[in-house]
Amino acid sequence: MNTMSSRMGDLLKEKLVQLQCHFTWGTQKETLDLDDMVYRLKDAIIFANKYQAASYNQLAFVNCLQGNSEEAIQNLKEAEKILRENHKDAFERNSIITYGNYAWVHYHMGQLDKAQSYLDKLEMICKPLTDGPRYTAMIPEVYGEKGWSLLSSAAPYYEKAKECFEKALEKDPNNTEWIMGKATVLSRLEAFPGTPESKKPNQSVKYLQRVLELDPDDSMAMVLLALKLKGRSEREEANKLVEQALQKGSKDPYVLRYSAKFYREQGAVEEAVNLLKLALELTPHSCFLHHQIGICYKIKLNKLGDIDPRWPATQEQTELISQCKYHFGKASECRPRSAIRPMLDLADIYIICGEHSEAEEIYNNLVKLEDIRPENIQQICLQAGSFELKQKRSESSAVNLFLKGVKIEYDSKGRQQCKNKLKEWADEKLCYAPRDSKALGVRGLLYQLDGNKSKAIEYFEKALEIDHENEEYQRALSELRHSH
Template identity: 35%
Template sequence: MMSSAQDTNLKTRLLQLECHFTWGLNKNDMDLTDLLTRLEEQLNLDLGREAGVARTHSCMGFVNFLLGSNTKALTDFTRSVELTKSHGNSCEKLLVVVYGDLAWLYYHIGNFAECEIYLNKLGDIEKKYPVVPYAEVLGEKGWSFFKFSRKYYDRAKGCFNEALKLDPEDAEWNAGLAILLYRLQDSEASTAIGQLRRAIATNPNDDVLKVLLGLKLSAQKKRSEYNEAESLVEQALEGSPEHPHVIRYVGKYFRNQGSVDRSIALLRRALEKVSNTALIHHQLGLCYKKKVIDLKKAGRYHKRHKEIKHAQGQCIHHLELATEMKTSFIIAMSELALQYGVNRDFLKADELFQNTLQEAKEKKDNYQSVLLCYAEFEQYRMKCEAAAIKHYTECLKINPKSDEGKRSAKNLIKIANRRIEHNPKDGEAFGILGIVHKERREKQQAVECFEKALSYADNKDYLSDLSELRLSLQ
């Protein structure tokens, strides 16, 4: 039986470790079952890459612990150790994380003797490599933050940057930072492109990185970069024609370029290659959405009615499958609600939007994107401009510089200008413009709009906004 003082001493030593148990990974920040499924799928994608498989087993071990399965956790951590050791003594630093995990797991199990064994092993590594932090540990920490939740993306970015300061040419950390910057909406395109180039330079055979760079370059709308993007996508598809992530991103590239049918064919092929197909179904749903738009734009609606109806049905079908397979798939849920609205199933759409908004807000997962979708649904489907203005405004205030924030500002300006054109003394419309200018930090324009709003409408909210702005301009 361990005394209270001994337990306190042991816990103090454990809290000083660098591992999943001490990194503040909160189970409430993630869908554990979905995360475990994604990690299991990652094992198949990492076959032949011992370091990647070892890392994934280590993450799976912690998830299984959070799910209450200590036996499975022990199996995963042990497998991670075996795979890491297969690299030889040069990879001892990579054992730091999983040894820490094992020490914590044995502590929770109550096997304090095994816990001490792993603490002693960590002490031996520290004596051998006294200079800390290790780039290997920072890199593993970055990948864990990246894999576990979007909420941890900023922390992941910090870890990858610190790891690369210590080892600038490491392919794993360069790839991690590149993929992260690709996903971060508020990262500069040039920064993401530059890091993707560096990552490819350290690992020229990574076809996922190539297609991600192709997507970023094509989004710049420059002819020279478009040609390079086409070349990168062709290389990726030729090099990894069966890789699910390559197929998924190539499908997205073709959809963005207007080759919807080609994208659908590729994504349908991908369905045969992976077990967790929620992401593929989501992409297929977006493809059929684009197909409906293209068919309507082409005109001759009556002749194309059956084709449009079929594509709309397929869009909803694949989005429903995506949300069934991944119950916390916020973006897919939001898109599905929007498509229910397009299909004039307004009650179903509104109910799903309400549920999605609540879940997105609680999990802090794509809440701004859902708000934008809901605002557009209220404006264009429900014809409720007041509700649309409310949601656009909330969306704008979350982050005016994001794509969603910019689209919300654009829609608010359109609404306000149309109302002012109809009634030049519409105080609320000038108040809307004032809010947009304020969020964009265009203070003088905001003051002018709020002054007009107050002269045409008695609204105390505008008064507080105006007072705040006047003080800031002094």
């Protein structure tokens, strides 16, 4: 690029960053599983008719990140075509994000004039819609699509997605797409331990009920509502909703997968497997479905009782182990960042059948992962630590992993279980080695976390009597004394 075109590129970039589109919404390439997103978006284009244009828009962004700019342009042409068909009278309002994406893709291709032409179009569209920025308009259509995009990206963006749906609903309170978006993001956040939403786990219910008031045929809202009502012991109504949803959405893989979850949690594991296999026929690349099928087979395996390594497994156990390995393995393929639970489940199966080196390899890879959700790190620490303790008899590695899980300040089941493991270990250790500094320090930390300052000080002092130079204990003691 010569100096003049370089200067043009810089000036253009200043305008591009003002746009509202996938390239400015803050989703980081590092936090996205791009290959998995391609599969999911292609499935959504086939099955989620309402959101086809939005899926093409997001697919264009992913393709551009992967260096497939020509393909990205084709995706945007498809999005534009669908928007023209579906929004004849309001095409321009609905095309703001698509045109923004066009501008960015052309910029990445070095086609600066074409990028500028889309900026000019956006300026004309947005001028009558806003007093704000020149190249965008914060209207419900923009907030709504941004919400769905963030929701389908990765868990770290769920909170932002919720805010977007709230903004869209301020101006358009009866739009079922935005109400469904808010309901979906709430139900996901309610399932994460430690989130504010998990402390009020029924907020999503009223939004799902509102969707069904406005659109009684929404099978997705039916099945999500059924899952929530089941948790509130409203079993009869929940069962009816799932039956209705399956009648209306028998060819929708999303309805099938959530119905399968409902039946699995009810104990009807075979029914769940059948529905998941139907969904897998529709979306054969779905890692999620393989994981769910594996979970069902693992439940069946656990019901048969423990496998004694001294005796050969029964034919039924062998078959179930093989199914678990296959489906957890398929779910884990090519997805190091987002397939953490399937990998942990696969490691479990290896342990059950005594294949410890395979389990160890999985844990070693998972422990190295960075920038993943805190509850996932805590779960990795719990399971890898338990493996170190039970199978490898390595106390110090196990304790270090449990400590890592506990020190992440995120309130999850995994963290609580790491605490319990540390307490058991320290109690046992101090019975026969009352002057073990590590065990004394662990006790101190556990008392500190529970808010018992005087006991925490007592145990950190005892630990320092033996391990005088330990900076961690010194620091903890100093903090406790200053806040005492």
